[in-house]
Amino acid sequence: MDIGEKDKYELGKRDEHNNINYQAPVLSTDWQFGGANLTSAGMSLVPTTNPLAIGSSCASASLVDSFGSSLWEHPSNSQNMGFCDISVQNGASSSNAMEIGKGLPNSLRTSIDRPFDMGWNAASAMLKGGIFLPNTTGILAQTLSQLPADSAFIERAARFSSFNGGNFCDMVNSFGVPEPMGLYARGVGLMQGPDDIFAVNGMKSVSVMESQKSKLDATEATRDAGLRVENRAKTSPLENERKSESLMQPNEEVKQGTGGSGNESDEAEISSRDGGQDELSTLDGTGGEPSAKGLSSKKRKKSIQDAEIDRAKGGQTSTKTAKDSPENQQKQSMMINKTTGKQGSPASRPPKEEYIHVRARRGQATNSHSLAERVNFVRREKISERMKFLQDLVPGCSKVTGKAVMLDEIINYVQSLQRQVEFLSMKLATVNPRLDFSIEALLAKDIIQSRAGPSSTLGFSPDLSMGYPPLHPSQPGLVQAPLPVIGNSSDVIHRALSSQLTSMTGGLKEPNQHSNAWEDELHNVVQMNYGTSAPSDSLDVNGPRPSSNRKVEL
């Protein structure tokens, strides 16, 4: 099927020049390539319109088709993502596409991540080689910019995605955790063979695709704006979550209907639904951190599309699937993680290194200054996300505004916690264990149960606690004092509990056979410790050493 499709494309290409000659017959042949759904949809759309008819989605589709077919003339890139290669080889056609795409404002690109992904997937599904569809979609996007009517194109894209038959999810999941946004630009390039070409064409193809995307879904505008910059290959849970979010949305949209009337996002969803339900859920699961920002949606969509393309290829041709999808997945993961040349398993492997990859948008300056700005923007957003999270952790930070003050608060809190640990360890060093160590297990359970009320007991403990090392040299007598006091406290406990515990007075060595009986009583003791604050006990304890009441409660 793929081969046949390719032949058709070549045929179509021969008919046309590398220019975007939107000839209906060529287009029709090209669209037959697409597959059952696609052909029906494409055919209906393509022949009816003049390729250059701007203002009708059909026209745009046909434009895309023609473009794609022209791009097919040099199917040098047998891989899925021959998009960039084709654009290079086709020179004129690609340049035409590029020119068209340039016409698109950047905002358009940003607007449509998901639908573009849907279209992507559809295109990839159609194109076994993986070249045509991206190109066509790119061209389509370009033409779309000129065409006000997006619905028809969306229809076609939807059909394409449905053709994919649910590989979307698989493709998406091949990325796994990693940042799909990074995949977007890189995925296109990496999927192809020649990276150098990709480097040249990646931008173009990306821009093309972006323009197309923007056309496809105007609603995505807000999301895309931030995403473009966030080309970061980081497999953080935040990003995973976002990625899953973006994935889920397209899927849901696609699900709505395979009919032509539906949005392409709907169709993409359908196609993606098949395989990727569980995968998406896992993605959601991995996205533990609360990140509401869908900044990377745009890039993610692209990567998703790439994944879809891989999947489409894999799904359609069983022979190729195994080879291509893991290979592409690997490439994608490589792109996503952007680690130092690592090509490990995708998604699951956490990135050892993080780079902030930012691709200049089409028409944007690519000088280092603007790129650096974008990188900084991404960084700052991440940092502010984490600061918000920390704000919840640190008590009393909700009122604080400003990062610097927040950081100071965090620093103070960490310092206080560390000091608390030191103080408590000193306290434990001075305290005598009254009970058998087997009781520790029970104590552990109680501790784990996080019983309430320990803070109340701290009121008594000051007199018992030695507090800080500085006390020792200054008042060695005080150091000695707590031990007998502890003994008194144990007496107190015994009195409090029952006669059964009188054997505890010895304290340290309890016969194990009593341990079982002890557990219940210990339980009671613990409960007493935690729950009750018997003033009598505290008085007894306080009596002998009133001067030691200088506990510093942190």
Add this chain to the structure above:
Amino acid sequence: MNNPHHLNPTSLKSRFTTRFLRALTKIRAQKPISSSSPTEIFRRYRRIKVAADKSMAYSVRSRRIWSKAMLWKLRSRSYRRQDPCSGRRSGKTNQAIMKKSSNENTTTRREDGVGFVEEADELRQLVPGGETMNLCNLLDETAHYIKCLTTQVQVMKKIADFYSF
């Protein structure tokens, strides 16, 4: 008999508690409490503190940069104490690790273009292993570190309260 409603037995809290209690019993078994001279107590205090940090770091394993750094620090310290010659060895490994981590994170003086350098540096000193992290990771690690510290403080408080009744 025992509490039927236990919290997650594999939670950080329970992991830390069991480890810490085990270490405590070991420490207590080593020296009788009766010898409670200030120096003895101080020594025990140090040991308990180390045990607390160690059990916390072990409960987190190497999943976090700060726990890895802490374990590494503790181990090198113990090596140095046991055998002064081993300090060289551990020093080498330390250097290797530090170099590796610093290579991963390029410059140590991190401007990041964000502008919280002073506070960030201070935070880096507080969080173990923070010198080799950029601000983003640093904040991540700080969040997890704070969570672990609060758990530690909670557990130790309960133990101390129980004992210091």
